Amino acid sequence: MTKQKFDTVVIGTGPGGEGAAMKLTKEGQHVAIIEKQREVGGGCTHSGTIPSKALRHAVKRLMEYxxxxxxxxxxxxxxxxxxxxxxxxxxxxxxxxTLRSGYYQRNEVPVLQGRAKFLDAHTLEIEGPKGKARRIEADHFILATGSRPYRPADVDFTHPRIFDSDTILSLNHTPRSMVIYGAGVIGSEYASIFRGLGVKVDLINTRERLLTFLDDEVSDALSYHLRELGVLIRHDEAYSRVEADPEGVTVHLESGKRVRRDILLWANGRTGNTQNMGLEELGVPPNGRGQVAVNENFQTEQANIYAVGDVVGYPSLASAAYDQGRFVATHILNGTCDYRLAQDIPAGIYTIPEISSVGRTERELTAAKVPYEIGHAFFKDLARGQITGQTTGMLKLLFHTETLELLGIHCFGDQASEIVHIGQAIMSQPGNANNLMYFINTTFNYPTMAEAYRVAAINGLNRLS
Incomplete structure (x- = not known):
């Protein structure tokens, strides 16, 4: 069996793998990328970020109409x-x-289809779609294999009425009712989507509130507006068993409740795609969630093997994975990296209404005994919000009471994931440039949603007087 030799081999064509491969090849490395599916893009393109956000966009426009x-x-x-x-x-x-395939073609990066398994620290065997195997060698490898929905062994995912966030995309009808188990980002987003299509939705949350990593005020607002849409939220619940029959699915809860609906969407946790890759033999054992441990340079215990994206855990965001991939590429090229990844990573949650935040929450600032104040701008008071009819939501600024330094930006409502980046840009500035006064002293186009920053800054400054 002949072997091909590369400088670096990337496993996975999602955001992390793409970011690494493009950076490396543009710097002159001989790079190959491996994809087990027929088309490039990874879970982000085919079953995660892109399909769920496209679905949400279509449903939201229908609701607006x-x-x-x-x-x-x-x-x-x-x-x-x-x-x-x-x-x-x-x-x-x-x-x-089409777009992402073009990147690899133009940069002459071969896309090798198949499943990869390490034979040693510098050799991979790739089993192709027809069982034909090939071996390749490389100096460095990057694991960017993504994740898949977690499936508990006692739930029958072969049943035609039980789905996870991958298989739900193959649903061939609109159910009258559904129960979503798991109220994290994925569960909350799909609750919005299906309720927007008129489906009766029960959202079962295993925690005491929705999306506990959010600022409490935003989390409460999300709960309120999901309920206003008609979603029934059940907090602090856990399943004991799931029963499915030809007519529906019954979720038995440990509290004694029984929820019976047409279909079940299981959206409780994800598992890294690291199984059967030979990592254990190299001293890189995945944990119980399929994730591998990495150091500050994203190196595993085997120093020439890196990992980025969902397989390393938090923050499990496509945007962060892309940056991690480029960071790793720089480290491979130079042996070090002279820049650090951003510590404050914005979160975008595409519920209806949308949520985005960056920086610290009120709870975190209070626990750290940081003196802060709050500035609010409510979308119902903005001319642009009134014109577009998008009056639900707010922009919330958290800032230091003495220095006026921006500490956190939290946005809830239409275009939240776009609006947050204005504040992110200012918050990342060094020294006194990261200051509430920027928004007060800057002229914003009128009428715009961006004007919310001026309104919120003045609101916050008035609280100090």
């Missing part, structure tokens, strides 16, 4: 099925695949 008084005067409410919005989503996925 049906609730806007302007359109109600001229047309009856419109309805769409889940398969209809999935057809739109599939066009977005294919656009992404």
């Amino acid at each position: 049906n609730t806007n008084p302007l359109f109600r005067e001229v047309s009856a409410p419109k309805h769409m099925s889940f398969p209809q919005v999935m057809r739109w989503t599939e066009t977005v996925i294919q656009d992404q695949v």
Whole structure:
């Protein structure tokens, strides 16, 4: 069996793998990338970020049409099925695949299809789709294999009424009702999507509140607006068993409750894709969630093998994985990296309404005994919000009471994941440039949603007087 030799081999074509491969090849390395699926893009493109956000966009536009008084005067409410919005989503996925395939073609990075397994620290065996194997060698490897939904052994995922966040995309009808087990980011997003299609949704949360990493005020707002949409949220619950039959699914809860609905979407946890890769034999054993430990340079116990993205755990964001990939590429090229990854990583949560935040929460600042004050801007008071009808939501600024340094930015409402980046840019500035006064002394276009920063800054400054 002949062996091909590369400088670096990247395993996985998601954001982390793409970021690393592009940086390395543009710096002159001979790079190959391995993908077990037929098309590039990884879980981000095919089953995670892109499909869920495209679905959400389509459903939100439908909701806006049906609730806007302007359109109600001229047309009856419109309805769409889940398969209809999935057809739109599939066009977005294919656009992404075409775009990302072009990156590898233009930069002459071979995409090797198959499953990779380490034979030693410098040799991989790739089993192709027809069982044909090849071996390749490299000086360095980067694990960017992503993650998949966690599936407990006592839940029958072969049943046609039980889904996870991957298989839900193959749903061929719009159910009348569903229960979502797990109220993390994925569960909350899908609760919004299906409720927007008119599905009766029960959202079972294993914790005491939604998305506990968020600022409490934002978490409370999300709970309120999901309930306003018609989602029934059950907090502090855990399942004891799941029963499915041809007519529906019953989730038995440890509290004694029984929730019976047409389908079940299991959205409770994810597992890193590291199984059967020969990592244990190299002294790189994944933990119980399929994740591998890395040092500050994203090196595993085997120094020439790096890992980025979901397989290293937090923050498990596509944006962070891409940056990690480029960071690792720089380390491979130079033996060191003269820049640090951002500590304050923005979170974007595509519920309806949308959420985004960066920096610290009130709870964190209080625990750290940092004196802070709050500035609010409510979307219902902004001219742009009134014009567009997107009046639900707010921008919240947390800042130091003495220095006026920005400490946290939390946004809830339409375009939150776009709006937050204005504050992120200012918050990342050194010294006195990271200051609430920037927003007060800057002229914003009017009417815009960005004007919320000026309104919130003045609101906060007034609290100090």
